[in-house]
Amino acid sequence: xxxxxxxxxxxxxxxxxxxxxxxxxxxxxxxxxxxxxxxxxxxxxxxxxxxxxxxxxxxxxxxxxxxxxxxxxxxxxxxxxxxxxxxxxxxxxxxxxxxxxxxxxxxxxxxxxxxxxxxxxxxxxxxxxxxxxxxxxxxxxxxxxxxxxxxxxxxxxxxxxxxxxxxxxxxxxxxxxxxxxxxxxxxxxxxxxxxxxxxxxxxxxxxxxxx
Numbered sequence: 001x002x003x004x005x006x007x008x009x010x011x012x013x014x015x016x017x018x019x020x021x022x023x024x025x026x027x028x029x030x031x032x033x034x035x036x037x038x039x040x041x042x043x044x045x046x047x048x049x050x051x052x053x054x055x056x057x058x059x060x061x062x063x064x065x066x067x068x069x070x071x072x073x074x075x076x077x078x079x080x081x082x083x084x085x086x087x088x089x090x091x092x093x094x095x096x097x098x099x100x101x102x103x104x105x106x107x108x109x110x111x112x113x114x115x116x117x118x119x120x121x122x123x124x125x126x127x128x129x130x131x132x133x134x135x136x137x138x139x140x141x142x143x144x145x146x147x148x149x150x151x152x153x154x155x156x157x158x159x160x161x162x163x164x165x166x167x168x169x170x171x172x173x174x175x176x177x178x179x180x181x182x183x184x185x186x187x188x189x190x191x192x193x194x195x196x197x198x199x200x201x202x203x204x205x206x207x208x209x210x211x
Contacts, residue, residue, distance in 0.1 A: 011053075018057045022047055022064060030069035032086045034079050034125065036102045039071075042082065044089075062091035068129060069098040072122040072144070079125050087132060094163050095136045097129055099152070100143030114151045126152045133159050140168040 013021070026043050033041040044064045048055040058064060065086045070079075087095075115123055130153055133139075139161070141149050146169075153159050161167075 015057050018054065019061060022054075022058050022061065026064045030067045030096070030098065031065050031090075032067070032082060033069045034075050034082075035071045036074040040076075040079070040082070045082070045085070059089055062089060062093040066090035066093040067096035069100065070125050070129065071100050071102050072118045072126055073102045074119060075121050075125060077121050079121065080128055083125060083128050087128075092135070094138075095132060096138040096140075097133070097136050098140035098143065099126065099149075101148075111151060111154065114148070123152075127155055130156050130159065134162055136161065137163050138166040138168075139164060142168045 022044075025047065029041065029043055031044045035041075044058055048058050068083070068086070111123075118126075133153075133156065
């Protein structure tokens, strides 16, 4: 009876209020968060499966489907369909993509080493996301190594970052950097994690602030 009363009260909320509630629930979290093993958080999808009305409301909010945090180690093989669903429902909204590692791994310099360290499912998830890198507004690579980032992006021909405005970089700046971030017309913030004696790996050309 109490559950029925609570749901009845929620049904009386207009869609605009529901939108604000859903935004609050998802805000501060990644829309899709993939950890190692089966540690997967699908907040937006969970909300959409409550009832048909909630599904209509939240699928009309592409920004609530547009942020991804993927731990690349030991992830299950059903992650790719989830990523594709979220990408589809994000419409043309800018994406937020964060890659991380659960444990320290050996440096990966090519695709073969990448597969040995991460497994096929981790590589497949990374490949799927970087296909849409031109839609990325925020990119967080601080949880991985530059050599790993290079190996991941090696499968993309001339990756570009026309929408990127916030970049958080790995701290191992001694590694060679294969990616070119000079074509970041919207860039205003680049968070750099550097060793004390590390070289700064990026151009300052389009910066208005440095964090």
